[in-house]
Amino acid sequence: MIDELDTTSVRGSLAIRLRDAVQHRWPAEVQAVGVRGSVAHGDDVDSSDINMVVVTYRPKTGPKPTRRRVDGVPVSLAVITGEEGLGQARALTPQWPLVADGYLTTFPLYDPQDWFTDQREAHLTLLSEARPVEFTREARHNWALASGAHARAVRLTQWYDTDAAMVLMAEARVHAALVAGLITRTYFRNEADAVKRTGVAMADMQELDAILKYQAEELTARGRPVDGTLGELFD
Structure with a gap:
C-alpha cells in the first residue's frame, strides 16, 4: 500500500475531491473514507478507476452506493456501516480471494478513529484462526x-x-x-x-x-x- 496519496495525479486529486464532497454533505454520518484498488496500491494508470469506500455510523445514511464516471474517470463508491464492515472482515466466504485485498489494502482519506486499521486487524485475526x-x-x-x-x-x-x-x-x-x-x-x-x-x-x-x-x-x-x-x- 502507498504511504502517501499522489494528489497531483488525476485520480489522486479526484479522490480528495470526492472525500471532501462526502464529508461536506454528510458531516455527522461519515465515520471514515478510504480508497482501494490500484490507487491504494500506487500502480494506477490512465484507464484505472477509483474504488472508494465510505463508512457510516448508521445504516441507510450517507451517500448511496454508485458506479459512474466523474470528469471522465470511472468511480465505484461503496457504502457500509462500521459494524457491518468489521463483520464482513471477520467472515470467510466463497468470494474471499476477491475481497481480501480490500480488507488488507485501503488507503485512508479520512479515518480519525483508525477504522480501516481495525478492519485489517479483524481480517488478519480471521486468517490466523481459520482452519x-x-x-x-x-x-x-x-x-x-x-x-x-x-x-x-x-x-x-x-x-x-x-x-x-x-x-x-x-x-x-x-x-x-x-x-x-x-x-x-x-x-x-x-x-x-x-x-x-x-x-x-x-x-x-x-x-x-x-x-x-x-x-x-x-x-x-x-x-x-x-x-x-x-x-x-x-x-
Missing part, C-alpha cells in the same frame, strides 16, 4: 459453480450457441480461479488478476475440464469431496 477445512469448504462451493457453468457451456456449444457458451466459460474460469485461491490461501486484486495468476485465463473447454477434475481430486484429498450422499449435503 484449512474452512477454506476448502468455500472452495468446494466455487467448484460447484465452475463445474455447472462449464457443463452448460459445453451443452450450448453442442447447440451452436457459441456466444452464450463464451459467457459461461468466462464465469467458469473465474470460479475455478477462486477454487485455486482458496486452496492456496491466495487473494487477488480482481477477477482478471485471478484468472491470469492461476493460469486459467486461456483454458479452453477441454483444459478447463481437466483443471476441474484435478481440483475435485484435491478437494477430496482435503476432506471435502465434490460429490456425496444426501446426508452429506449439509456437512
